[in-house]
Amino acid sequence: MGLVSKDRLRAKLKNGDTTVRVLLSHPMHTGRAKNSAGELIAAEFIQDIRCWRNDVEILTMKCGTATAKNPYFSFQLVAGKAGDKISLRWVDNLGTKGLAETMVK
Numbered sequence: 001m002g003l004v005s006k007d008r009l010r011a012k013l014k015n016g017d018t019t020v021r022v023l024l025s026h027p028m029h030t031g032r033a034k035n036s037a038g039e040l041i042a043a044e045f046i047q048d049i050r051c052w053r054n055d056v057e058i059l060t061m062k063c064g065t066a067t068a069k070n071p072y073f074s075f076q077l078v079a080g081k082a083g084d085k086i087s088l089r090w091v092d093n094l095g096t097k098g099l100a101e102t103m104v105k
Helices: none
Strands: 008-014 017-023 046-053 056-062 072-077 085-092 097-103
Touching: 008 085, 008 097, 017 085, 056 072
Parallel strands: none
Antiparallel strands: 008 017, 017 072, 046 056, 046 085, 085 097
């Protein structure tokens, strides 16, 4: 099952290194909040984020319930060149997956 995702991924060369910025579209429910009827909202949060440059895995992040709704991440990768393919995949605790891809500019 997948979400209709509006994840945004940007990668840009800066001073010889690749700067990657990502904004993930996800509700990130902790499982402790209540809805208007006073019922608990089930936990739904991103657990695993992985990033590849040209099909080589270069980054793995683990997240939990303390991560904000629609999380934003920015990180730098050593070296790189214009046209490199950057792919990012995430998986949440319910098995929902998201994928975003871009080319380095």
